[in-house]
Amino acid sequence: MAEKHSPNALGITVIAMVAGFVAGLLMAPKSGAETRKDLCKKAERYEKKAKDGLEAAKETADEGKRELKALTDEIKIDAKELGSDAKVRARRTITHAKTGAQNVESKARQAWGDRKYRTLPKE
Numbered sequence: 001m002a003e004k005h006s007p008n009a010l011g012i013t014v015i016a017m018v019a020g021f022v023a024g025l026l027m028a029p030k031s032g033a034e035t036r037k038d039l040c041k042k043a044e045r046y047e048k049k050a051k052d053g054l055e056a057a058k059e060t061a062d063e064g065k066r067e068l069k070a071l072t073d074e075i076k077i078d079a080k081e082l083g084s085d086a087k088v089r090a091r092r093t094i095t096h097a098k099t100g101a102q103n104v105e106s107k108a109r110q111a112w113g114d115r116k117y118r119t120l121p122k123e
Helices: 009-027 032-111
Strands: none
Touching: none
16 A cells, blocks of 8 residues: 655655754765765766767657658558559559440441430330
8 A cells, every 4th residue: 555645744754764864964974075086076077967868868869760760661662562563453444444434425327327315215
């Protein structure tokens, strides 16, 4: 079961951590100059880690951008192919329809002569 924490628990925890840090600095056996030097070294290490993390994030973003462009290009090619295929099929269908209509007209002319009938003759 999840425990419920008071809304101020995080704030109290942060304050306690800061107070412990300050107390540790004040009671440390090192001189102020040594403590500042150590703090500078730690700050430099964290700065380097942050820069490295930022660089890794940029590389990941660039890689994602390249992959997305490649996929987009592939989709464009597929869409063009589908469009071309659809045009070919449509032209083929139109040609078949025209040929079929011409065949029907030709057969009608042969059967009924060159006259155009509005109704079929009675048998």
